[in-house]
Amino acid sequence: MKLPRPFYQPLAIGAPAPLRELPVKLERMIHFVPPHVEKVTAKVPELLQQVDVVLGNLEDAIPADAKEAARKGFIAMAKAVDFGATGLWTRINALNSPWALDDITEIVAAIGNKLDVIMLPKVEGAWDVHYLDQLLAQLEARHAIKRPILIHAILETAQGVNNVEAIATASPRMHGMSLGPADLAVSRGMKTTRVGGGHPDYVVLADGKAGDTRQKFQQDLWHYTTAKMVDACMAVGIKPFYGPFGDFSDLDGCEAQFRNAFLMGCAGAWSLHPTQIVIAKRVFSPDPAEVTMAKKIIAAMPDGSGAVMIDGKMQDDATWKQAKVVVDLARLVAGKDPDLAAIYGF
Ligand code: GLV
Ligand code: MG
Numbered sequence: 001m002k003l004p005r006p007f008y009q010p011l012a013i014g015a016p017a018p019l020r021e022l023p024v025k026l027e028r029m030i031h032f033v034p035p036h037v038e039k040v041t042a043k044v045p046e047l048l049q050q051v052d053v054v055l056g057n058l059e060d061a062i063p064a065d066a067k068e069a070a071r072k073g074f075i076a077m078a079k080a081v082d083f084g085a086t087g088l089w090t091r092i093n094a095l096n097s098p099w100a101l102d103d104i105t106e107i108v109a110a111i112g113n114k115l116d117v118i119m120l121p122k123v124e125g126a127w128d129v130h131y132l133d134q135l136l137a138q139l140e141a142r143h144a145i146k147r148p149i150l151i152h153a154i155l156e157t158a159q160g161v162n163n164v165e166a167i168a169t170a171s172p173r174m175h176g177m178s179l180g181p182a183d184l185a186v187s188r189g190m191k192t193t194r195v196g197g198g199h200p201d202y203v204v205l206a207d208g209k210a211g212d213t214r215q216k217f218q219q220d221l222w223h224y225t226t227a228k229m230v231d232a233c234m235a236v237g238i239k240p241f242y243g244p245f246g247d248f249s250d251l252d253g254c255e256a257q258f259r260n261a262f263l264m265g266c267a268g269a270w271s272l273h274p275t276q277i278v279i280a281k282r283v284f285s286p287d288p289a290e291v292t293m294a295k296k297i298i299a300a301m302p303d304g305s306g307a308v309m310i311d312g313k314m315q316d317d318a319t320w321k322q323a324k325v326v327v328d329l330a331r332l333v334a335g336k337d338p339d340l341a342a343i344y345g346f
Contacts, residue, residue: 007172008020008172010137010141011133011134011137011138012134012137012138012140012141013141014140014141014142014144015136015137015138015140015141015145015148016140016145016146016147016148017148018148018171018172018173019147019148019150019172019173020172021237022150022175022237022238022239024332025052025085025087025332026052026332026333026335026336027052027053027087027239027241027267027268028052028267028268028269028280028281028283028284028285028333029051029052029053029268029269029270029271029276029277029280029281029284030052030053030055030087030089030119030178030241030268030269030270030271031047031051031053031054031055031270031271031277032055032057032061032091032244032270032271032272033047033054033055033056033057033077034057034061034062034070035056035057035058035070035071035073035074035076035077036062036066036069036070036072036073037073038073041073041076041077044077044081045081048081048083048084048086050277050281051086051271051277052086052087052268052336053086053087053088053089053116053117053268054083054086054087054088054089055089055090055091055119055270056070056073056074056077056078056089056090056091057070057090057091058070058071058074058090058091058092058093058099058103059091059092059093059094059121060121060183067093067099068099071099071102071103071106071107074090074107075106075107075110075111078110078111078114078115079110079111079114083114085336087116087117088114088115088116089115089116089117089118089119089152090103090107090115090118090119091118091119091121091154092104092107092118092119092120092121093121094121094122095120095122095128095131095132104118104132104135104136104139105139108136108139108140108143108145108149109139109142109143112139112140112143112145112149113145113146113147115149116149116150117149117150117151117152117175118132118136118149118150118151118152119152119153119154119178120132120151120152120153120154121154121156121180121183122154122156122157122160122180122183123153123154123155123156123157123160123167124157124159124160124163125159125160125163125166125167126163126166126167126169126170128153128167129151129153129167129170129171129173129174130170130171132151133151133170133171133173136148136149136151136173148172148173149173150173150174150175151171151173151174151175152174152175152176152177152178152241153167153174153176153177153178154177154178154179154180154183154243155167155177155178155179155180155184155225155229156179156180156181156182156183156184156187156243157183157184157187158184158187158188159187161184161225161228164177164228164229164232165232165235167232168232168233168235168236168238169236174236174238175238175239176233176238176239176240176241176267177229177232177233177238177239177240177241178240178241178242178243178270179196179222179225179226179229179240179241179242179243179261180243180244181194181195181196181197181221181222181243181244182194182195182196182244182246184225190221192221194246194247195244195245195246195247196222196242196243196244196245196246196257197221197245197246197247197250197253197254197257198218198219198220198221198253198257199218199221200218202218202219202221203216203217203218203219204216204217204219205217220257220260222242222257222260223260226240226242226260226261226264226266227264230264230265230266234265239267239268240261240265240266240267241261241266241267241268241269241270242257242258242261242266242268242269242270243269243270244270244272245257245258245269245270245272245276246272248272248273248275248276251275251279254275254276254279255279255282255283257269258279258280258283258284259283262283262284266284267284268280268284269283269284281337285329285330285333285337285340286326286329286330286333288343288344290326291326291327291330291344291345292345293310293323294322294323294324294326294327294330295323295327295345296310297310297315297319297320297323298320298323298324298327300315301315301320304317304320304321304324305317330344330346331346334346
């Protein structure tokens with residue numbers, strides 16, 4: 001195990017010092033863009049008003065014969081657009097693929113000073129993060145990159161889930177993690193054909209006798225992994241995310257899945273379709289009624305100590321801290337969205 005002081009030293013001479021705190025950023029949706037499709041990348045400047053993060057996807061969903069074009073398209077898009085406060089991320093190919101090394105070396109060389117985060121798929125353990133950490137430090141030193149590029153792991157293998165705490169603590173470069181339900185289903189041998197969401201056969205039955213028609217209650221297939229991921233991330237101050245929801249026609253199903261993740265502690269989710277941007281914005285921005293209640297709690301207990309009753313409900317240190325989480329997030333959202341700023345009363 002690395003001791004605290006070396007943990008925060010740069011891994012290459014000339015690389016920027018690792019961050020001790022994550023930059024405070026609004027990341028309600030990580031919006032996936034296929035960078036080899038010019039008619040999509042041409043519209044990215046318009047997207048910047050609507051999304052918190054633009055991610056150039058190089059991995060799955062990009063055909064093998066378009067991998068090089070996607071990488072080049074991402075670099076061209078990153079050079080051409082001023083992203084302002086909107087995050088610029090890429091999802092590179094898996095470390096065991098023929099493309100990962102060129103993805104990393106070419107992208108850092110060309111646009112390393114604009115790139116916020118590399119999303120690393122199919123992370124199995126801390127060793128995958130250590131490899132990318134070291135390589136990034138060498139490349140940052142070579143190309144005079146000013147601030148460290150962060151790493152976001154996708155939690156999408158059974159081994160990765162087993163090692164989730166080691167992945168979360170592998171490097172000060174860790175930004176966070178996303179649940180990858182599609183590949184995780186493969187790795188676990190799940191008997192499904194979906195990208196995230198529930199399944200009508202994953203149920204419990206209400207009590208009853210033989211022959212009764214019993215009510216079915218569908219359960220959340222992802223509850224266990226999401227909870228494990230949230231604990232591993234929040235324990236060390238990095239951010240958990242729900243990943244993809246593949247049925248673009250099921251807006252209610254998507255909203256329910258995103259909302260479960262939000263309530264459990266996730267900071268955002270992936271948007272793969274414009275309708276999902278709207279859903280993520282609605283879900284991952286705090287509910288105005290919750291913001292009003294949180295402001296009341298903070299006003300009633302300015303220094304967070306003691307206990308008060310508000311509308312018949314007990315408030316104490318723990319609810320004051322929950323109220324702070326809600327109000328701090330609402331302030332971040334208000335900074336990006338004037339309509340919500342007015343609704344929240346900031
Ligand atoms: C995402 O990459 C997933 O496999 O769900
Ligand atoms: Mg995947």
